[in-house]
Amino acid sequence: MTEHEDIKETPHLSILVSDPQKQRGDQGKTSFYVTYQISTKTNDKSYYEAFHKQESRSEESSDGAGLEIIVVHRRYSDFLLLQSILSQDHPTCVIPPLPDKKVFQYIAGDRFSQSFTQKRCHSLQNFLRRISEHPVLSKSHILMTFLTSGDWDAYRRSLSGTLNGSKEEVSDTFMNAFKSVHNQTEEFVEIKEKSDKLDHNVSKIDKVFHRVVKRQDSISDDYLKFSANLQDLQELVSNSTAEDENLRSKVKLFNDGVSQLSYGLKDLSKFLEYEYIVDLKDLEHYIDMVNQTVKMKDQKQIDYEELSNYLTRSINEKNNLISGYGGGNFFTSKLEELAGINQEAARREKILKLETKITSLTGEVENAKEVADAFEREVLKEVAIFEEIKTKELKTSLTSLADNQIEFYKKMVDVWTKVEEGL
Structure with a gap:
């Protein structure tokens, strides 16, 4: 089970x-x-x-x-x-x-x-x-x-x-680093294509939002400097006439709007940097873990294919010996003949050894096939679970992104409506 x-x-x-x-x-x-x-x-x-x-x-x-x-x-x-x-x-x-x-x-x-x-x-x-x-x-x-x-x-x-x-597992992966599955199913070809595309898109969005954060922080700093200049201008209006007081009040009101805009951009950047971009980076790593699991599945299949090839070569070698076409090259046979080795007895001994090897390999191949098939079924289930979790994450993350953007703009509408009314 x-x-x-x-x-x-x-x-x-x-x-x-x-x-x-x-x-x-x-x-x-x-x-x-x-x-x-x-x-x-x-x-x-x-x-x-x-x-x-x-x-x-x-x-x-x-x-x-x-x-x-x-x-x-x-x-x-x-x-x-x-x-x-x-x-x-x-x-x-x-x-x-x-x-x-x-x-x-x-x-x-x-x-x-x-x-x-x-x-x-x-x-x-x-x-x-x-x-x-x-x-x-x-x-x-x-x-x-x-x-x-x-x-x-x-x-x-x-x-x-x-x-x-996991040294043994890492060693196996390294030994077969330059080998690939010969008979990859269409299902896993599609999984790898979708995974690579998703990884590429998430990485691209990640880079875009890094630039957005830098740009928003820069704009926020500019608004803070503008606010400081408005503060200086406000202090320059030193007369106590009603007209001066009215001007000071309007400059202060406008300055408060600029400050709120700067702080709002900072808060938006903080959400992007501390949560949304972190979510994107975590998703990239999660995709990588799925790809590693798929590679483990490929490794199981490569083990099966290598054993199958070894079994096929052994069977062919035994058949050649039985038909009289095997048993080594011409020079080796001549050397054995000069050394007094009975060629027929040697051939029968090789056939016997090959039969023993074939029996052992047949069991190993069957076991490797069962392991590869079972692992493949489990990986397919894991990919389905990943897809479900990933879809839920993206929905939650994008909803949160939209909510923060809407909250920022609603706040700015309220702030600047009051500024406009006051001016």
């Missing part, structure tokens, strides 16, 4: 990652790390049972509707451990990616800045949301432990030495 079979209804998990906080490590002043608060609500009672079994935990909180919120705190390395265990326990699943650890902010010594931690916080929430929406991963015991355990450090220590590496 495969991982995707006999799956009951997926429990609803609402997960919020928030409040990144800088913490001091055990090594003193030079050791720091960031923790993230994870708040979970679910209709799965087993989560609350696991949470309440613990003697020491934070105070209970509620969402206002009587549903308890489970709150824990985790650091980035804890998320890495969760991803590693899920990869080991569910080798055929597409495990959502985490934000890269080796980024420029680390080199620049800026990994504790608000900008960095907020972006990572949003990305970590994307990671957990994707797991919670996966019909297999959402039911994993390690996820429940991750979201409910009050003594996660003790759990980490209990896992020491139990995680297996």
